[in-house]
Amino acid sequence: MRVAIYFFICVDLSLALFEEPALFPLPFLATSIAEVICLTAFCGRLVHFASITSRVVFWKDTKNICIMVTIVLTLIDLIIYGSLEAVHIHGVRWSRALRPVFLISCPESRQIRRAFRSIRNTLPDILYVFLLFLFSVLVFSLMALKLFGDRGLRTAEGAPYFTNILEIAFELYVLVTTANSPDVMMPAYNVNWWYSLYFITYIIINTYIFMSVFLAVVYNNYRKHLKNEIRKLAYLKRHKMIEAFNLLKVQVGTEFVVKEATWRQLAKVVAPDISSSHLELLLRISDEGQKGHVDKMNFLRLADLLNIQVVTVNIKRHPLESWVPWIYQSSASLLVQRMVRHRIFVWIYDIIILINAIFIALDEKNPFISCAEWLFLSLYVMEILLKLYTYEPTAYFGRRQFWNWFDTLIIIAALVATVTNTSIQSGQYHYQQILDIVLILRILRLLRVIVSVQRFRVIVTTLMNIGPTMLTFGGLVFVVYYAFAVIGMEMFHSKVHFFDPNFTTPDALVCGNPALKGSAFARDRYCKNNFNDLASSFIVLTELTVFLNFPLLAGGFALVTHQAAKLYFILFHAVVVILVVNIFIAFILEAFFVAY
Amino acid sequence: MRVAIYFFICVDLSLALFEEPALFPLPFLATSIAEVICLTAFCGRLVHFASITSRVVFWKDTKNICIMVTIVLTLIDLIIYGSLEAVHIHGVRWSRALRPVFLISCPESRQIRRAFRSIRNTLPDILYVFLLFLFSVLVFSLMALKLFGDRGLRTAEGAPYFTNILEIAFELYVLVTTANSPDVMMPAYNVNWWYSLYFITYIIINTYIFMSVFLAVVYNNYRKHLKNEIRKLAYLKRHKMIEAFNLLKVQVGTEFVVKEATWRQLAKVVAPDISSSHLELLLRISDEGQKGHVDKMNFLRLADLLNIQVVTVNIKRHPLESWVPWIYQSSASLLVQRMVRHRIFVWIYDIIILINAIFIALDEKNPFISCAEWLFLSLYVMEILLKLYTYEPTAYFGRRQFWNWFDTLIIIAALVATVTNTSIQSGQYHYQQILDIVLILRILRLLRVIVSVQRFRVIVTTLMNIGPTMLTFGGLVFVVYYAFAVIGMEMFHSKVHFFDPNFTTPDALVCGNPALKGSAFARDRYCKNNFNDLASSFIVLTELTVFLNFPLLAGGFALVTHQAAKLYFILFHAVVVILVVNIFIAFILEAFFVAY
Numbered sequence A, B: 001m002r003v004a005i006y007f008f009i010c011v012d013l014s015l016a017l018f019e020e021p022a023l024f025p026l027p028f029l030a031t032s033i034a035e036v037i038c039l040t041a042f043c044g045r046l047v048h049f050a051s052i053t054s055r056v057v058f059w060k061d062t063k064n065i066c067i068m069v070t071i072v073l074t075l076i077d078l079i080i081y082g083s084l085e086a087v088h089i090h091g092v093r094w095s096r097a098l099r100p101v102f103l104i105s106c107p108e109s110r111q112i113r114r115a116f117r118s119i120r121n122t123l124p125d126i127l128y129v130f131l132l133f134l135f136s137v138l139v140f141s142l143m144a145l146k147l148f149g150d151r152g153l154r155t156a157e158g159a160p161y162f163t164n165i166l167e168i169a170f171e172l173y174v175l176v177t178t179a180n181s182p183d184v185m186m187p188a189y190n191v192n193w194w195y196s197l198y199f200i201t202y203i204i205i206n207t208y209i210f211m212s213v214f215l216a217v218v219y220n221n222y223r224k225h226l227k228n229e230i231r232k233l234a235y236l237k238r239h240k241m242i243e244a245f246n247l248l249k250v251q252v253g254t255e256f257v258v259k260e261a262t263w264r265q266l267a268k269v270v271a272p273d274i275s276s277s278h279l280e281l282l283l284r285i286s287d288e289g290q291k292g293h294v295d296k297m298n299f300l301r302l303a304d305l306l307n308i309q310v311v312t313v314n315i316k317r318h319p320l321e322s323w324v325p326w327i328y329q330s331s332a333s334l335l336v337q338r339m340v341r342h343r344i345f346v347w348i349y350d351i352i353i354l355i356n357a358i359f360i361a362l363d364e365k366n367p368f369i370s371c372a373e374w375l376f377l378s379l380y381v382m383e384i385l386l387k388l389y390t391y392e393p394t395a396y397f398g399r400r401q402f403w404n405w406f407d408t409l410i411i412i413a414a415l416v417a418t419v420t421n422t423s424i425q426s427g428q429y430h431y432q433q434i435l436d437i438v439l440i441l442r443i444l445r446l447l448r449v450i451v452s453v454q455r456f457r458v459i460v461t462t463l464m465n466i467g468p469t470m471l472t473f474g475g476l477v478f479v480v481y482y483a484f485a486v487i488g489m490e491m492f493h494s495k496v497h498f499f500d501p502n503f504t505t506p507d508a509l510v511c512g513n514p515a516l517k518g519s520a521f522a523r524d525r526y527c528k529n530n531f532n533d534l535a536s537s538f539i540v541l542t543e544l545t546v547f548l549n550f551p552l553l554a555g556g557f558a559l560v561t562h563q564a565a566k567l568y569f570i571l572f573h574a575v576v577v578i579l580v581v582n583i584f585i586a587f588i589l590e591a592f593f594v595a596y
């Protein structure tokens, strides 16, 4: 059933690929039937859930109510849109922006819901800072209007400079990201040197101070929230352990205890793959006096004890030592092993990687360098074989030996890449994409240098530790992107068209929309950045997040629709960059504070 | 003597304004004589200091050794430069970059030295992260070379795209600041959509993750260092208090105590302006049993007790109440006072400010709006007078009533501004600069809105609390800028010349240097950004820090000298943006964590 629900959520979310504006167009009837089926499935799950829980619990749960409201709204929207379509009026499918609600409400998205709750708790604090920030932008806009508005200045593109308060406010909002930084200042700066002070003050206050304050508020709230969650979890755990103790306790003398046999049974049930030596160790700790029973205090510690990682020192002999001891223990073999364990062995391989990097940088058309490629690969393979000869293989590839795995996988990837490369080149056909991936894999082998430097390993390990949290974060970003993509598609689809870059027809030069004539959007051939389907929308939103190239994108889409379209981009920046990116930075800060 | 030393430090630092390349040129003989006089003064101070401290203490102090080494190096440099100059060979005055050492070493710069010590402690951690970061940039550069180098792509300016590994590394380093963000991607992106993934991955790893890690390391170290400093100070304080106790103690019964009279005397000496009621209060706390003496534990608390701010509730009557009680207590007067104290009074004035903002935005050439200006001003003045009528003036302008001062000063500034404006306009001459300042002052009055919103006040107060720390920070930035400015002047002076923007001679169009022909630097008329004197250099460095407009500046100066000049800009970015800006953000983060 769980799998079925996931399937329906995926279908429902991916419907945006087939609905107009579509990547793969399907008739409205098909997508609406699919949507109704999905809604029925969500409804069915809700009914099932209501039947197995008490009415109070069911109605108290916000997510059930959210699902119900979303289902009803979607049905209403479908009916309105369908009937308008029947009389050939084009409606807006606004309910599509609500679809991520189903993803958030499914039981496995607990982490995403927690993240949303955390954001909701941060909002009041953030809101006040944001209002103050907007106030600051407006005061600066007013100053700019008064200082520069009457001078008759012109921008590099010949447009009037700083004459409209709303345009100024937009430009200054964008200036916070420094995306338009020298350009927006130049006309004023050319008039008088002193005006640069205005812009420098603006950036210091609004970029450095306000953005730091946003980070401080988000991070502070995140820590507070985290502490609360941990406290709540610890309380719940203790509470449950006390309940378990009360169920299992027997009276011995004046105190209540749990018998050793019961304790052993319980431990076996909650941790089935625990080794018996590990279990004995835990029992020894819990039953300090060897009295044959565990008292309440020690019983409550069980959950914590089970969480402790016990490192079992592997004293297994190397398989070769048992099979061919006379060879493995020979003086030549011992010398090899000592060499491999020596520091210099690591250094030599670091130098080899460095030389390898230089060879990669050189022209690979040269046959000599092609050969060197094979030499390096065989050296790397030899290194791994030597290590496996020296260290016990199961210990070397143990579960916690991340860096050995990393090392080996990189070499295997490089090996596969080089072999593929040769076989493709010897054949007549070139697959550019495969060649590119092969190339990247071959270069990634340089990452092995990280393994040799202890401090580098610490940094990378710390970053890897936030991996699981990043998944939650990815879910959060997906939900926000999906909602913005759907709204963006409704607003901007088919306004801009992509033409092959080699086309030079007048239509292709303005992305198929005469409103773009002479704009920076068309000049820089941004036509590929459009909202004509879900995939393109996601790419545009990613670009906005990462490259902050507001001025061109927002300016272009405002030209083909209305100046108010800039609000969409400002809202996106406020939500994604101020909130989401700061959460990301807070994750990294926290990971480093814990690790260092 | 202290003032004299400060004077000589100022003279020594400002010599850069007069030395070639000079803002106000003076002959080499004059500046070198001035420098020798300064050095003699520093030498004299050092000799004086050596005579009053023990030899061990003197030689153990790093700053004395720093001063001596700098003096010797400066003298050597002066002699070499002077003798080269005598035979008409142009030398490099490299020792000028060392001048800030004198500023750092003077006794009042304790805070700056502490900041430098903190940075030195952070360096090993930062260095490893920076190396890993550079490694990442290099691996990505190698990938870019292999992926895009052989395609024969061209940039928007027609230059070959990504064919030289060093150029790629520079472009990618700049990409971290997103200063060249969409441009550097476009040629690859136009070939294939997938290549945008390369750039997105690059920015996520190097801009978001690495820059956050830099912040984490700097901030973490800052906190650790701060904790150590506080612990050390607390220890020192306790140690000194114990010494004082041992000096003053007398035996009463079995324990040692300090007599009340002695305690009172001591308190009077360390806090001369303490009121006698305040002193009695402290004594009551310290001598709990009213036994006429203070025991050791309570004695040690004296320093902390003196630090506690005692709020004396002002129950002074309004002067008008004493002078003309029959008017001040009349029912009409009481009504006015109740009105002023009411919340609605604040709201009405907020609305007035809002309307005022709209009027400012409108055209002020209109005579009606000019009149409104006076109306608003009189309303504001009336507000202050009403408040002074209602609240006791000395309490209203009390030492801790920051917001009342803020409010009043803004109104006075606006009043002065408007009066100046009218008198200038009624006269025939227009001083543009004064008019601009007047305009800014008039708009700044909108900041009064901050006073009415409690949450806004909290945010601003928190930011103000880091003001004193920011002074230290300013010193730090000055020292770094000075050193970089001197180096920049030696490298780049007279390479680029500024011409009036209206000049269109071929020479003016290339900033007087044919190497800039066709470059973005010349096209965007960046000629004003040069290293031809100390002031210009400081401006260029500020622009680099704030606007991050690397590509044009570094590209331009590399064209007029050598590609290696880009290293100067990279080094500046690494020092200022990665280290100094992160310290700034850490200050703000810490201030908010403490306040919230």
Ligand code: NA
Pocket: A177, A178, A179, A180, A181, B177, B178, B179, B180, B181
């Ligand atoms: Na930028």
